[in-house]
Amino acid sequence: MMNVLACIVTEHDPWLVLVAAIICVVGAWATLQLFYRACATTAIERAAWLVLTAVIAGAAIWCTHFIAMLGYEPGLPVGFDPVLTIVSLLVAITGVAGGFWVAANGSQRAAAALGGAIVGLAIAVMHYTGMYAYRIQGIVTWNETYLSASLVLSVVLSAAALHVSRHARAARRKEFAAGLLVLAIVGLHFTGMTAFKVDPLHVDAAFSNPAALRAMALAVAAVGLVIVGACWASSLIDTRARAEAADALANMSNGLVMVSHDGTVQLFNRRVLDLFDLDPAKVAIGMPFDDLLGLISSTQGWDAARSERIASTQGRWRTENLAVRLDHHLSDGTVLNIACQPMDGGGAIFTYDDVTEMRESQKKVAHLAFHDALTGLANRRRFADELSKLAGARFALLLIDLDRFKFVNDTFGHAVGDNLLVAVADRLRAVCKDVGQPFRLGGDEISLLIVDDTGSAIEIGEEIVRVLSIPFEIGSEMVSVGCSVGVAFSDTETDQDTIQQMADLALYDAKDKGRGRLAIYQDGMMEEAVRRRRLEADLWVAVEKGQFELHYQPLYQLPDRKVCGFEALIRWQHPENGLIPPNDFIPVAEQSGAILDIGGWVINEACRQLAEWPDDIYVSINVSPVQLRSANILQQVTKALADHQLLPQRVEIELTETAMVESNGEIAAALSGLRALGVRVAMDDFGTGYSSLAHLRSFELDRIKIDRSFVSVSQTDAGAAAVVRAITGMARDLAIETTGEGVETEDQLSKLISLGCGTAQGFFLGKPVRSEQATRLARADRPATGGAAREIA
Incomplete structure (x- = not known):
């Protein structure tokens, strides 16, 4: 080491050494900047950046070497072989090109170190080729120890530099990698120069021109600075562009990671770090994507099996060029939508969208849908x-x-x-x-x-x-x-x-x-429902084709037993089933709505028939609560009275007590309208429903009809007789007429007469008959003028 330092200090021009050092540092920094840019791209673009990296790196190394060589002062005249000098430049460019290509494109983790070793060998070959281009008047010898040491330093430090640039996670890994590359170049040169020894021979002064050599050194330095400066400018421009792109990435709402075909991270944004709570110091461009997934696994607390499954799945998406989109649930409840989009030339872009709120909204919408x-x-x-x-x-x-x-x-x-x-x-x-x-x-x-x-x-x-x-x-x-x-x-x-x-x-x-x-x-309910539906369909046909007819049951005045009116009873003459009684089809008609048309026909037909009878005969017409709730009931009655020129008092509307109990505002209004018109109102089946006495006060009734259940036992049952007596007594006091229903024997009729009942009806007195027989009964014992029309008041 002391010999190397002595070589630098005593055998070199310090100013040229300084220039060489500057060229070396700037060149190393610019080279790695270009290498980073190449690693962040793919296909043809990566190749272009690698060519530029090799040219700049080779030129910088070559300039460093020759400026340092020009600064070497052996004390003897020196010169350079121009052919070998140019060859050394080409060796430098092509050699480092191969090394950087291996480091950037290798799929294994050791590829970066291997590429760096190739770069180190290229530096060494360039150096010693340049040394052979060095012409000096003396005998050259080499110290094998220092020569070997120079090779080891160049290979090891260059391998370390590219490995650090690709895989290190330190915050200042770029500076560290550039420093290692500078040491590789400087270490090789000065250790190699220490191994170089010259024994002088006869000196020919014309052999050397110091001024020309210094000019050459300055020219080489200028060329080197221009090349490195151009590289530096392009690197700054690219850095600026990448910074702007990084700003755009940083402001994206979703996380993004670009992975190269060799499985290394080429690009990522800040959002990825935030989504997975990653330490920025541990994430870097060039790191293996599997290592990034390992960091995510650690922060999320996934077990080994889950981590391996996720790494395997996402690795398969990338290697098999699968376009995939799916939801992933994090431990804190966050839902990420992960998308993998393959890139041309290999690799893939992974995006991570936080869709937690969206999924919650979708859940709410889905919940509301169901x-x-x-x-x-x-x-x-x-x-x-x-x-x-x-x-x-x-x-x-x-x-x-x-x-x-x-x-x-x-x-x-x-x-x-x-x-x-x-x-x-x-x-x-x-x-x-x-x-x-x-x-x-x-x-x-x-x-x-x-x-x-x-x-x-x-x-x-x-x-x-x-x-x-x-x-x-x-x-x-x-x-x-x-x-x-x-x-x-x-x-x-x-x-x-x-x-x-x-x-x-x-x-x-x-x-x-x-x-x-x-x-x-x-069992049988379904069949009964089918029968009712068929009956309902037939009802509408009956309405259309007029299959209904009215029968009339006579009402007799007591005690003289004289016909005073008739109750109109509807019958259905079915073309296949014969005569159908009302109890079988009226409930169906009420449910289907056909009762409105049927009821209107009954009102008009009963009034038409009444017009043919003597003036002291009235007709009682049964109406359904459904009719009373409709808006047509008053219009139907008014029209029938007008069409047939009848006094309203000759028409009596009859409804059950149950219908009155369930009365609503519409029914009450209809009854009030009928009474205002002059039509009489009767309550059928009195005594069998609820609150009968209250109804006598609530409704302005003209007649109450005592149910057959009381009439049939009134002559033998003292209780039933008392009920009938009470009803007739109250009705008499309230000026309400009474009618006994279901009279079947002389004894029943006699009992009603004795209890003060005003009128009666039943099979004993007369069964329901057709209109022709009813007309004969109405005219019996009466003048032949019956049926004359009267002006309606």
Whole structure:
């Protein structure tokens, strides 16, 4: 080492050594900057940058060598062989080109060191080729120890420089790598010069021209500085461009990592570090991508198996040029969308998007798509999906319908109704627990699927009926609704539509039998439903083709037993099934809406027939609550009276007590309108419903008809006779006429007369007859002028 220092100090011009040192440092820095740029690119672009790197590196090394050689002062005249001098430059450029190519393109971790070793050999070959171009008047000898040492220094330090530049994670690895390369060049030169010894011969003064040699040195230095300066400028420009690109990358909302075909990181942005909470000092361009994944694994706390699986998967995407996009869940709940996009020439770009909020929003949207926004229960769409999954399985389906939900909405408002549905859903969840899944199908209609424990379906259904019958406290209101439940059991052959129809029929049966109860689908319900649907279709045909007719049951004035009126009773003359009584088709007509057309025809036909009878005869027409709720009832009655020129008092509208109990505002308004028109109102089946006495005060009735259940036993049952006596007495005091129904014997008729009943009807007095027979009865014992038209008051 002391010999090397002595060589530098005593045998060299210090100013030229300084110039050589400057050229060497600047050249090494510029060379590595260009090498970094080459490593960050691929294909043709990488090749171009590597050529530029080799030219600049070779020129810088060559200039360093020859400036230092010019500064060498052996004390003898010297000269240079121009051919070998140029050859040494070419050796330097081509040699380092091969080394940098291996370091940049090698797929193994040792490739950088191997490429550096090649660069070190190129430096050595250039140096000793240049030494052979050195002409001096003396005998040259070499110290093999220093010569070997120079080779080792050049190879080892150059290998270390490129290895550090590619794989080191230190924050100042670029400066460290440049320093190692400078030491390789300087160490080789001055250790090699220490090995160089010259024994002088006869000196020819003309052999040497010191001024020319110094000029050559300055020219070489100038050329070197120009080359290195150009490289430095290009490096600065590229650095500026990369800095701008880095700023753009840093401001990206997603993380980005570019990986070369050899598996090294070529580019990354700050967002990657933030997403994975990585230490910036540990992440560097040129590091293996697997090492970056290892750092991510460490910060996320993944176990070895998961880390290996992720590294293997993402490595396969890159090596097999797969375009992939998938979600990855981090330990802190963050959801990253990872995308791998292959690049031309090998390698891939990985992007990392934080989609946590997006996925949460998508979950909420998906939840709303399959759940009811008000109650949180699964909705009809989810119900259809779940039902489709049960094809061929055994399960129980419960349909639940709140019994008085419309009343709650009408009475307390929709806000209370909504809160009631929420409370109902909470009670259903408590009842079902893990046994079944409830669904809100719409309005107050709820279904329940029970798959694994179908044996408990009836028990759960009954518990639901019990629980929902308990009043709800909604704000300041106490609300009572109750529910009806229909249950159907599916076997392996029952399809989805059929099981729903079965449950719906069971629910209809529960409602039909009084609500607030559970009904199970029974064999035959489906066939009965089919019969009702066929009957409904036939009803509309009957309306269109006029297949209805009216029969008239006479009403007799008591006690003289004189015909005073008729009750109009509809009959359906079916072309295939014959005469169908009203009890068989009126409920169907009410449900289908056909009752409105049928009822309008009945009103008009009864009035038409009444116009042919004596003026003291009246007609009683049964109307449905459905008719009274429609806006057409007053118009139909008014038109019939006008068309047939009848006094309104000759028409009596008859409805049941049950219809009055369920009366709403529309029915009450219709009855008031009829009475204002002058039409009489009668209550049928009096005594069999609720609050009969209250109805006598609430409704302005013209007649009450005593139900046949009292009339049939009034002559033998003292209690029934007392009821009839009380009814007739109250009616007399309230100026309401009475009619006894279902008279079948003389004793029953005599009893009604004795109890003060005003009129009577029944099979004993007369069965329902067609219009021709009714006309004969109406005109019997009356003047032939019956049926004369009167002006309507």
